[in-house]
Amino acid sequence: MRALLAACLSLGLAACATLRAPPVATSTPAPVVATPNAVSEPLSRAVGRTPVVTPTAIPRAVATPTALVRAPVLNGLLDGVLPEDAGSDYALVLEDLASGARTAINADAALPSASLYKLGVAWAVMRQVDAGLLRQDAVLTIEDDDAVEPEPDGGFGVGDTPSVRDALAAMLSVSSNASAHALLRVLGRDAFTAEMDRIGLHQTRVPDDSLATTSAADIARLLRLIATSPELSAASRSVIAQAMGSIAPPDALRDTLPEGVGIFDKTGNLEDASNVGALLETPRATAILVVIDTGVDPGDARAIIAQAGQIAYHALLQ
Numbered sequence: 001m002r003a004l005l006a007a008c009l010s011l012g013l014a015a016c017a018t019l020r021a022p023p024v025a026t027s028t029p030a031p032v033v034a035t036p037n038a039v040s041e042p043l044s045r046a047v048g049r050t051p052v053v054t055p056t057a058i059p060r061a062v063a064t065p066t067a068l069v070r071a072p073v074l075n076g077l078l079d080g081v082l083p084e085d086a087g088s089d090y091a092l093v094l095e096d097l098a099s100g101a102r103t104a105i106n107a108d109a110a111l112p113s114a115s116l117y118k119l120g121v122a123w124a125v126m127r128q129v130d131a132g133l134l135r136q137d138a139v140l141t142i143e144d145d146d147a148v149e150p151e152p153d154g155g156f157g158v159g160d161t162p163s164v165r166d167a168l169a170a171m172l173s174v175s176s177n178a179s180a181h182a183l184l185r186v187l188g189r190d191a192f193t194a195e196m197d198r199i200g201l202h203q204t205r206v207p208d209d210s211l212a213t214t215s216a217a218d219i220a221r222l223l224r225l226i227a228t229s230p231e232l233s234a235a236s237r238s239v240i241a242q243a244m245g246s247i248a249p250p251d252a253l254r255d256t257l258p259e260g261v262g263i264f265d266k267t268g269n270l271e272d273a274s275n276v277g278a279l280l281e282t283p284r285a286t287a288i289l290v291v292i293d294t295g296v297d298p299g300d301a302r303a304i305i306a307q308a309g310q311i312a313y314h315a316l317l318q
Contacts, residue, residue: 033209042205042281043227043241044262056314071099077311078103081304090293090301091216094306096316097227097279097286104216110203113214114268114275115175117206120214122168122182122243123194128187129164136165136239142178146185149177152248156182165239171241172266186229192300199225216290219277223288225281244279252302253278253289253309263318270294274301 074094082090083104091106099138128134142160155176156162162170167183170176189206189263196204201222203215226240227231244264247254253263253276265278273293289312293301 009318020117042286043245043264043279044281045051045239056178057302070145070245071101072096073317074101074103074315076103077315078105078308081105081311083300083309086296090291090304092292093216093220093288094221094308094312094315095224095288097224097288102220107217107220108203109214110215111211111222111294112211112270112273113204113219113292114176114212114270114273115180115216115267116219116275116277116292117204117212118171118175118180118268119219119266119277120201120204121180121192121197121206121228122172122240123222123232124187124192125164125168125183126232126240127195130236134164134186135233137163139246140164140167140179140182140186142182143185144193146178146181148181151176153180154248155179168239169243170247172240173246175249175267198300216292219290221294223277223279224289227286250274251307252276252304253280256306257309257313261313269298272296272298274298274305276305278309280312280317285316286311287316 008268047257074096078092078094081092088106088109091109091111093102093104093107095102125134129136139161141161142156142158142162144158144279147158152174153156153163154174155170156178157177159180162179162187164183167179168177171179171183184206193205196202198223201214201218202216203213204222205214206212226237232240242262244266245262247265247267249255250269251263251265251267253265257280260282262281263278264281265276268275272295275292276290278289282290289308291301291305291308293304
């Protein structure tokens with residue numbers, strides 16, 4: 001049984017003309033650990049696609065008896081995926097969402113995240129929304145300090161005034177760097193780091209003066225939280241799901257997997273890396289797939305991502 005919860009809802013929040021950096025919630029409970037055997041509506045429902053299961057009215061992820069979930073055997077499935085001389089240049093995680101069965105390579109290695117850190121920003125932003133500390137329709141002005149990286153087509157320039165929701169959508173879908181820096185400014189980098197630590201992502205960091213880092217284990221954990229944690233409301237989960245379902249190319253998973261696979265991912269590309277964190281969904285199961293790399297040809301990395309995607313499809317999803 002697989003798990004991904006979302007209902008495409010509009011929050012209908014009151015208009016907000018200006019944006020102030022909200023305080024960080026200090027009374028949030030200890031993080032809810034997203035455990036295996038969590039069942040929720042499929043993420044495909046969040047983006048208005050044809051449902052792949054009978055509609056339900058489950059308001060949030062709930063635990064199901066472990067005996068009902070048969071864990072697939074994944075050990076060794078990634079053997080031979082990496083070139084013999086890869087060393088520690090790659091980190092991979094393949095995981096079955098329902099059972100928690102996992103196989104991994106270098107999962108705890110801290111590597112440049114490229115744009116995968118934006119998934120953490122999205123989590124932190126929507127947690128602020130759910131806490132009532134930030135409005136989705138609040139105006140976010142792109143400042144000079146936000147435009148410190150090249151901006152992709154469909155992103156924002158200095159002086160633009162997207163809403164928080166539009167900035168988040170652009171950050172995940174077209175990988176807008178200006179949106180990410182503006183949202184980080186609103187959150188506060190120290191507060192962002194504290195939130196990542198609170199939910200167990202101890203390798204995910206976005207310093208001011210160097211590359212953002214993360215680990216494959218961190219991103220896999222974050223994807224599980226996005227999919228199943230009751231710390232996100234259904235509406236907030238829907239916002240993230242819609243953006244993850246509309247990723248701009250290059251995307252090796254969309255290029256190689258059958259059309260029937262629901263792909264909710266975030267890609268990240270550098271001159272010497274091509275990364276992905278993905279939730280892959282079919283009526284049979286949902287898989288978590290993370291590939292992070294450094295010091296490699298991005299084309300070679302995307303070929304490995306495609307191969308890992310095929311392994312996930314045949315082992316878990318087909």
